[in-house]
Amino acid sequence: MTALPRWEQELGIASVDYSLLTDLYQLTMAACYTGEGFEEKSASFELFVRRLPEDFGYLIAMGLTQALTYLENLQFTPEQIAALQATGIFHHAPERFWQILESARFSGDIWAVPEGTAIFPHEPLLRVEAPLWQAQLVETFLLNTLNYQTLVATRAARIRDLAGVEATLLEFGTRRAFSPQGALWAARAALAAGFDATSNVLAALQLGEKPSGTMAHALVMALSAMEGTEDQAFTAFHQYFPGAPLLIDTYDTVAAAERLAAKVRAGEIELSGIRLDSGDLVTISQKVRSLLPDVSIFASGDLDEWEIARLKAEGAEIDGYGLGTKLVTGKPVNGVYKLVEIDGIPVMKESSGKGTYPGRKQIFRTIVGGKIHRDRLGLITETPGKDEIGLLQLVMQGGERVQQTESLGTIRQRTAMNVASLPESLRQLDNSQLLDVEISQNLQDLTQRTKRGMGNR
Structure with missing residues (x-):
């Protein structure tokens, strides 16, 4: 009797399997990009929430450490590639698709807010800047770990x-x-x-x-x-x-x-x-x-x-x-992962109730007297104003970490400081308020230009 592959016996996860822990459409889209010759085009995706769970006034970003470990170890084994080919789904995929999987390594940049940071709707927890096929492939795992750990961290x-x-x-x-x-x-x-x-x-x-x-x-x-x-x-x-x-x-x-x-x-x-x-x-x-x-x-x-x-x-x-x-368990954090720029071209989604802002962004936060006074969502090219700090930091460059892994103690202290900095109206359990995140004029202008450009396509 032929032995079943290990993952069919245990239905478990080992780090070597992380490349396959993805939705099918990530792979089919990567194959399509490759067939059209776009797989290496520079792409930027941002991970954010459109709205908070009911009765939540904030979220605490968490899961970055595991996300970076996943990206560092991304690869496909010959056994995994053979298993994908055996499905018959990729019968018409170009040969180049299999070649890029054979040599797959994440080579992009990651910008992220530090774990333990309080964030609000439309503010990116993380941005991936990478070749299009790589940035697309990693969506599922990044959403899985950041959504779930952010939920538990916020409740905690x-x-x-x-x-x-x-x-x-x-x-x-x-x-x-x-x-x-x-x-x-x-x-x-x-x-x-x-x-x-x-x-x-x-x-x-x-x-x-x-x-x-x-x-x-x-x-x-x-x-x-x-x-x-x-x-x-x-x-x-x-x-x-x-x-x-x-x-x-x-x-x-x-x-x-x-x-x-x-x-x-x-x-x-x-x-x-x-x-x-x-x-x-x-x-x-x-x-x-x-x-x-x-x-x-x-x-x-x-x-x-x-x-x-x-x-x-x-x-x-x-x-x-x-x-x-x-x-x-409980109310989920519905983080989404959306393309914001491709080959230098800002893009956005305009669907009813699911619109996004185009372009690579930065969160500019102003703290006055130990309290969050204002958050401004702007473009990465904008200069911080007086007393503003940019929350998104470069944490991975060319597929390599550029910052040391933080201890739980450091993240715990940051969480406590961030919660203490929140206005009381955001911390209350019932009828909690939302921080009104300001959209910079530059981002508003880019949004309008992008909309007009979409209308001409």
Whole structure:
């Protein structure tokens, strides 16, 4: 029996497979460009969002590190090319198409905002300047990683902003993330946007972090059944993990807290914290606090920023939160990737509700008194005005990185500073406002000229 290719057996992803992690039309368009002799024409594509998810006043850009790693490693193996040819889809593709895949390497430039930067509609998170076939091919992967990590990072930043700097925030989303790869990206994005730790062991170790977690109800039930009582289950766990937080809501939460309080007073147990995963968290946490005043109380169970706001408003005694399902899923970030210039010619899309601005652009930001005062979207050729800074930076040139990879700590600090710089109206959870991004006169003029030019074609 003929062995199946590895990707058919595992349906998994290795870095060598990233070139095929694309939509079919990226490859068919590249083949068409090649047949028409345009494949090496210089092209610029920008990745941005037209609108924010509902109730969001900003986004936190994230995922650039993985995007650059993908571009650095872009290539097609003989096995992959043979698999594409075997589909029969490319029967009429020019021979040159296969030649460029055989020698494929990303050779373009990348401009991007640093990870952890607050951005708004129509502001490019990233621009690709490369030969047309390369810039087209990489669209799918770039959207995948930047859209998803930006979503998780924005949720994490909002939660950190609401919970405050003293709260412990843990990422618990691995079992709810959309895929194993997504779970790793979600953990990274949450950590980079302000969370303290993740329960995902692989993600933590790959990122040089320490994983964090407690226990599940299964341990309490199993050891209670085998050893006699819930207290014996706690004792057994502490034998191997002294002082570790205990999950106390498997049976009667308050009764468990009362017994633990007696043991703490008697010096029979050292307890650093407890976790509550169910019930009326406001009432239960208050009762537990009265019994265990010096023990940290940690809450989990389908929490999000709105639920945390409610808990705080109603006086819950909670020191930290575990966020899972609603952190790593939910409202998508609908980033798009659009051609803005080809062979030096500005282009734009004029579809109803999906129009774009032509030309290579820069975000000019003005900060006054530590707060974002204004964002101006202009052309890359424009000179920054007084007190303006350009957010898009050259991060890859000729397919090579020109900046060192930033640490999670650096990105975490930038995220915190960016959120703190936002007007309060953009940070509020409900009825959040949008920053009115100014469109420069030069960009407005280019847009009108481009429209007129399109009308004459």
